[in-house]
Amino acid sequence: MGHGAPHPELTNLPLPKEKFETIAILKQASISAGLLGEMKGIAQTLPNQAMLVNAIVLQEAKDSSEIENIITTQDELYQAMTSEKKNLPASTKEVINYREAIFKGFNIIQKNGILKLKDLLHLQEMIVENDAGIRSIPGTVLRNDKTGEVVYTPPQDKKEIQDLLANFLDHFNRTDTDTSPLVNLAILHHQFESIHPFYDGNGRTGRILNILYLIMNQQLDLPILYLSSFIIDHKEDYHRLLNKTNAHTTWEDWIIFMLKAVEETARNTIQKISNIGDLLEETIHFTRENAPKIYRKELIELLFEQPYSKIDFVTQRIGLERKAAARHLKKMKEIGVLESIKVGRETIYINRKLLEVLK
Numbered sequence: 321m322g323h324g325a326p327h328p329e330l331t332n333l334p335l336p337k338e339k340f341e342t343i344a345i346l347k348q349a350s351i352s353a354g355l356l357g358e359m360k361g362i363a364q365t366l367p368n369q370a371m372l373v374n375a376i377v378l379q380e381a382k383d384s385s386e387i388e389n390i391i392t393t394q395d396e397l398y399q400a401m402t403s404e405k406k407n408l409p410a411s412t413k414e415v416i417n418y419r420e421a422i423f424k425g426f427n428i429i430q431k432n433g434i435l436k437l438k439d440l441l442h443l444q445e446m447i448v449e450n451d452a453g454i455r456s457i458p459g460t461v462l463r464n465d466k467t468g469e470v471v472y473t474p475p476q477d478k479k480e481i482q483d484l485l486a487n488f489l490d491h492f493n494r495t496d497t498d499t500s501p502l503v504n505l506a507i508l509h510h511q512f513e514s515i516h517p518f519y520d521g522n523g524r525t526g527r528i529l530n531i532l533y534l535i536m537n538q539q540l541d542l543p544i545l546y547l548s549s550f551i552i553d554h555k556e557d558y559h560r561l562l563n564k565t566n567a568h569t570t571w572e573d574w575i576i577f578m579l580k581a582v583e584e585t586a587r588n589t590i591q592k593i594s595n596i597g598d599l600l601e602e603t604i605h606f607t608r609e610n611a612p613k614i615y616r617k618e619l620i621e622l623l624f625e626q627p628y629s630k631i632d633f634v635t636q637r638i639g640l641e642r643k644a645a646a647r648h649l650k651k652m653k654e655i656g657v658l659e660s661i662k663v664g665r666e667t668i669y670i671n672r673k674l675l676e677v678l679k
């Protein structure tokens with residue numbers, strides 16, 4: 321085995337049942353699953369699903385990257401969505417890459433129903449923008465952010481990492497177990513982070529795996545439940561419990577933490593979906609009343625899919641001529657539905673109220 325004081329408890333899955341079939345876990349799992357089910361149902365009532373997915377995925381890309389201290393503002397990000405990728409600041413680009421990796425993963429799961437090793441490697445490569453792949457040079461350790469003290473040494477030997485990862489994927493792709501998928505999610509996330517197969521991007525890749533797992537197990541239809549915002553708010557617990565579980569095998573606290581993350585996030589997402597739905601209705605109604613000549617439902621839906629819009633989006637999506645598209649957007653600004661800013665020679669129109677709802 322590798323270096324120092326490694327991963328004493330890091331063994332192949334499955335975990336023995338007595339480690340996680342406790343009353344507290346079963347209770348919390350059922351509460352969390354209930355809320356998640358409710359959220360799934362409510363999401364299905366929104367008329368335009370792309371709208372929801374676009375907005376929520378971008379927010380998640382921002383939050384998940386923030387855990388790694390890659391900080392962008394909502395404005396920078398959305399603005400980036402309207403411009404060329406190569407001109408972007410590094411942090412913004414990383415967030416945009418992360419967003420693309422989520423969609424890539426989602427497509428793979430929809431198409432194949434499982435995640436292969438090569439897909440996993442591809443997702444991580446998209447996130448970190450290098451092809452270093454699985455760690456082969458020893459030396460990666462996890463340190464406490466503040467003190468610099470080594471808190472965990474993941475396996476160092478490439479063969480050992482590969483074997484653990486193969487075992488991980490085997491369990492990840494197994495959707496027929498009699499354990500709650502939410503409990504499995506917690507165990508799998510812990511296992512993945514403990515294997516820590518890459519030099520970098522393990523946290524972000526692991527958080528994408530979470531959403532894919534929920535979709536594979538029919539807990540969600542769309543990639544819209546993200547734990548990163550919860551993790552940011554409870555970052556110390558997240559790290560402490562990952563570590564404590566490694567060191568002392570106290571699974572209960574970790575699993576409950578993750579189940580609570582699902583519960584709270586589902587609750588917030590339900591609220592968010594309902595706010596988006598209300599705002600959409602309100603905007604449709606208001607535009608019909610105040611600018612009946614340019615009112616088009618597709619245009620309003622577009623402004624909810626792309627809270628930062630421009631003339632090109634409207635011509636491509638709705639098939640209006642440039643002039644007409646410009647006129648529509650301008651009018652929407654006049655009646656106060658949109659704001660506009662100049663970026664270079666281009667005018668970008670902003671659905672500010674939606675951005676507020678998404679925050």
Ligand SMILES: Nc1ncnc2c1ncn2[C@@H]1O[C@H](COP(=O)(O)OP(=O)(O)OP(=O)(O)O)[C@@H](O)[C@H]1O
Nearest residue numbers: 387388472513514519520521522523524559562563
């Ligand atoms: N003690 C620990 N045991 C296992 N995994 C840990 C531990 N502490 C932290 N981690 C995981 O390692 C991740 C950080 O690893 P890495 O820097 O490779 O990922 P990242 O995606 O670049 O960063 P981040 O997750 O901070 O955004 C954390 O997010 C967490 O998931």
Ligand SMILES: [Mg+2]
Nearest residue numbers: 388520521522
């Ligand atoms: Mg990192």
